Amino acid sequence: MESLSCKRCGAPLSVDPESLIAVCDYCGYPNIIGGDFSSEHVSIIPSKTREVVENKFIEVVKKDPQLSKIEDIEVLEISGAYFPAWYTTIRANVRASWYTTVIEERNNRVITRRVLQHEERTISRKIFLPARRRIPSEPVLNALASYTVKKAESISPTREDFDWEKIKLEFLGVEIGRQEALRILTDKFIDSLREEYKSRGEQLDFFSASIVKVEEPVLLYVPVWTISYTAHDSVYLAVFDGYDLTCLYRSEPLTSLERIAGFSLGLALSSLSGPIFAATASLTGFETSLLFLGLLATAGYTITKSAMASARVENA
């Protein structure tokens, strides 16, 4: 049976027909399969190796005030993968008008007035779209989003002189092609602009956006590592960006002492909020103090919820 072979070292390749990139089992070189597929607009963010990611996790554990006290932490599994996403810059002409309510004082009387505001301008923005059908988990999505602003040295998959041996990460299949990605990205861009103008006032009077320019999209492969670990016989997760080792997400055990601290904080907040509300009402007026009351109530609710939660979650 004939098969493909690695372009760099000549070893036989096992090819998954769904994938655009097959990683050589021997030398780790990412072979673009599918003949003359243009590699010009494909870029790979280099990843640190498994050992480096694991060491980073151990370092995070040592530095973390809570985790460092737990003795039975054990790494269960480390898995990394390259997530593909499309990146492009889109420019649009926006025309929008919206209503806002203005409160002013006239002849010692407070009146409210509806004001029609408008804006015409050109907006340009770099946006991204995961190249897979289902949206990946929130931490992975955050990792992909960070590359719309992050300056990273990406490498072309045609570069054979790179240390591919060390990485050998699976390249997840691309399920959204270039044309579809462009259509979805444009729609996503216009929808987000409409939402932004909507939130400027109470009601939109008009919104229209026409696309002026769309840059050639780049398919970027972003390395993300997930570590599952056990502490006190329970399982937790940590997610790392493989390029700069940012810890994107971490769930950690909540000790009973921390829970008690949370509950005490909730009780303290309850007892103080009556006085705080009454004092702000007499100092700043009833309306401002209502805002304060809302904030205090949300804080109380959140404190109780996180004290009862199954894990403490830390996001980058």
Place this chain on the structure above:
Amino acid sequence: MSMAKEHTVRCPHCGAEFQVPLSASRVTCPYCFTVFDARELTVKEENHYYFPLSKTLDPFEKLVKFISRQYAVPIDLPKSFTVDKRELYWVPVYFFFADVTAEARGHSNMYGEQTSEIRETRLVSIPASGTWLDEILNKYPFPVRGKLPFNPEITSRGLYLNPALDGNAAQKKVEQLVTSKVRLEASESFNTLYSVKIIEKKIENRGLIHYPIWVLGYNYNGRSYQAIVDGASGIVIHSEYPQTVRGRISLAVYALLSVVMGVAGALLYSYLVGEGFLALLGGLVVGGATALPALTRSATRVARASEYMEFR
């Protein structure tokens, strides 16, 4: 690629020509990503895939490790539960690409009468088992590992669910979903909307995927509890677990205390400063909000938790 024997194929969807190994039967077009038969050069009527089941995963081990870290869970649960049910389901999910363009006409107080183009483009997934699993999977973000072309052998392991909806019915659902989104966007873009006319509509069936889902049941102290675990990734999608009486009582006491503390703080303030009514209102509102999550948890014997919700 010098060692491989290749031939040129032409994609039946977009017409692009490219090289594939002679041995390949199913190939993916690198330009439009259509999967087709390399010999017959035809697109399969319905692309059918599945997600491979994890070979190393013991769903119960994973479930217990997740439940054991919940608040107020009995300490002996990991050792003294018994397995009631351990069933593997293959759940069908349709995928569609929808691209709808409409022309909306309406009135704006700023710009007068206007027409504007409204577009909605996206991928839509429709779980189609026709069971309660659909509801749970609707909100679940399917994880990483790649899908594979459908293999009939998977039907011998676990319960294979045939789609309760056919492709056309699922397509109608997608059409409804997307056009109602277009109408919503149109009505938001004008002060007064006069009309919406769909001028272009493309809804393509991108295939059916069967996804492995573990449905688990366990018994603890004579009562049974349910859980659902992702068969490919091991993520706990949904779980039920008992709460200890001690845990529930302490939550109820905490809820009561937080209201009492709210009132006490207010009374002290009104005694020292005055403004009794406002202080009491503030103390009750915040004390109540602080008590609420604890009170609802203490009122239920069975609590629920899901691992992927922690990501949010």
